[in-house]
Amino acid sequence: MTERPKASPVCASQSERSEIVFPADANALGNLFGGRLMQFIDLVGATAASRHARAFTITASMDHLDFVAPVHVGDLLILKSSVNRAFRTSMEIGVRAMVEDFRAQTLRHVSTAYLTYVAVDVNGQPIEVPQIVPETEHQIRRYEDAGHRRELRYAEVQRKRERRSILAPEWHL
Numbered sequence: 001m002t003e004r005p006k007a008s009p010v011c012a013s014q015s016e017r018s019e020i021v022f023p024a025d026a027n028a029l030g031n032l033f034g035g036r037l038m039q040f041i042d043l044v045g046a047t048a049a050s051r052h053a054r055a056f057t058i059t060a061s062m063d064h065l066d067f068v069a070p071v072h073v074g075d076l077l078i079l080k081s082s083v084n085r086a087f088r089t090s091m092e093i094g095v096r097a098m099v100e101d102f103r104a105q106t107l108r109h110v111s112t113a114y115l116t117y118v119a120v121d122v123n124g125q126p127i128e129v130p131q132i133v134p135e136t137e138h139q140i141r142r143y144e145d146a147g148h149r150r151e152l153r154y155a156e157v158q159r160k161r162e163r164r165s166i167l168a169p170e171w172h173l
């Protein structure tokens with residue numbers, strides 16, 4: 001059995017990504033397409049997860065995503081990600097997306113998401129991740145909230161597994 005890697009503070013893996021929204025990213029109304037925003041969220045989330053785990057990570061779930069306000073073509077989108085809590089092989093990552101008005105120097109919140117990533121070895125097998133050390137008041141609150149969300153998520157995963165095992169024999173295209 002290999003030893004669990006050393007614990008790290010939240011700030012060591014916090015990540016950021018900036019994107020200017022182009023017409024190719026937009027829907028028919030000229031707003032950023034939701035699926036494209038989800039891709040940006042997944043990428044910045046994976047960056048924080050892999051930095052913390054010091055390993056490859058895969059997205060296990062994106063369990064909460066609010067689109068609070070539309071993002072328009074030409075907007076400067078800023079995405080920030082942070083490890084809320086590390087469990088055994090998985091981590092909850094929080095992502096906050098904002099639009100920066102660089103003329104007024106203001107930030108507008110547009111989306112928040114919680115994702116779970118699992119650290120894997122080169123064979124795709126889950127491996128243990130370092131514990132996370134929350135330091136600030138916000139980090140401690142997110143750490144505690146992530147524990148509650150994990151309980152809800154776990155119950156939902158179990159419910160779906162049981163449901164799948166009941167329905168699976170009847171599934172066909």
Ligand SMILES: CC(C)(COP(=O)(O)OP(=O)(O)OC[C@H]1O[C@@H](n2cnc3c(N)ncnc32)[C@H](O)[C@@H]1OP(=O)(O)O)[C@@H](O)C(=O)NCCC(=O)NCCS
Pocket residue numbers: 058059060061087088089090091116118126153157
């Ligand atoms: C994520 C995955 C590795 C979990 O496999 P599994 O057989 O359930 O593995 P385990 O039961 O050992 O669980 C591993 C970890 O994943 C977590 N997990 C499993 N399913 C989960 C889900 N739906 N949501 C959140 N976490 C989940 C478990 O809680 C566990 O975390 P822990 O060790 O911190 O407690 C597997 O479902 C998978 O490979 N999925 C595809 C991932 C992928 O390809 N993502 C890219 C999107 S295309």
